[in-house]
Amino acid sequence: MYDFKPDPALEPAERYRQLYEAADALxxxxxxxxxxxxxxxxxxWEFVPDLNWAGFYRIGKNSGGSDELVLGPFVGRPACIRIPIGRGVCGSAAASGxxxxxxxxxxxxxxxxxxAASRSELVVPVMRGGSVIAVIDLDSPEPARFADEDARGMERLAALLGDRI
Structure with a gap:
C-alpha cells in the first residue's frame, strides 16, 4: 500500500518536489x-490544495478523424468528455503547447x-517528441488560486510523464 500524504504546512516548492518524487516512484x-x-x-489531488478537479485530457480522434482532447483519468465531478483543439483553456494549451x-x-x-464552481484553472501540456499528447488540467473554486510556482511544478511533472503516458 502507498501512503503519499504530504504535510499540509509544506511550502509549495517542497510540495511539488515531493509530488514529483511520488509520481516518479508510482x-x-x-x-x-x-x-x-x-x-x-x-x-x-492529495498534494495540491484547494482543487475541485484534477486530471488528464489526452489527444484522441473525433468521428471525422481530426485530433481533439478526450477525457482521461481524473478526480472530481463528472467532466466534459471531448474538447476541440483550440477551444477553452484545455484546448488552447493543446493547440499552443x-x-x-x-x-x-x-x-x-x-x-x-x-x-460551474470552478473559478481558476491551470492547464499544462504533456509533450512527447515535440507534440502534445495530453494535458494536465487543474481547476479550483478559488479565484487566482494558481501561481507561477504551481505552473513550474506541474510542468516538471508533465515532463516526467511524457514517456510514461
Missing part, C-alpha cells in the same frame, strides 16, 4: 498509460464550464 517501469494517469491524478494559467476562467474567451 509510474517508473509501469507501461500502462491509463494506470499512470489515474495514479498521478490521485497524487495531484504552452501552459495556461487562468486567474478567472469566466474572463477567458471560450471557456468551457464543466463545473
Amino acid at each position: 509510474t517508473s517501469g509501469e507501461p500502462d498509460a491509463i494506470a499512470n494517469m489515474a495514479n498521478v491524478a490521485a497524487l495531484i 504552452i501552459t495556461q494559467l487562468v486567474e478567472d476562467v469566466h474572463a477567458f474567451p471560450g471557456h468551457i464550464a464543466c463545473d
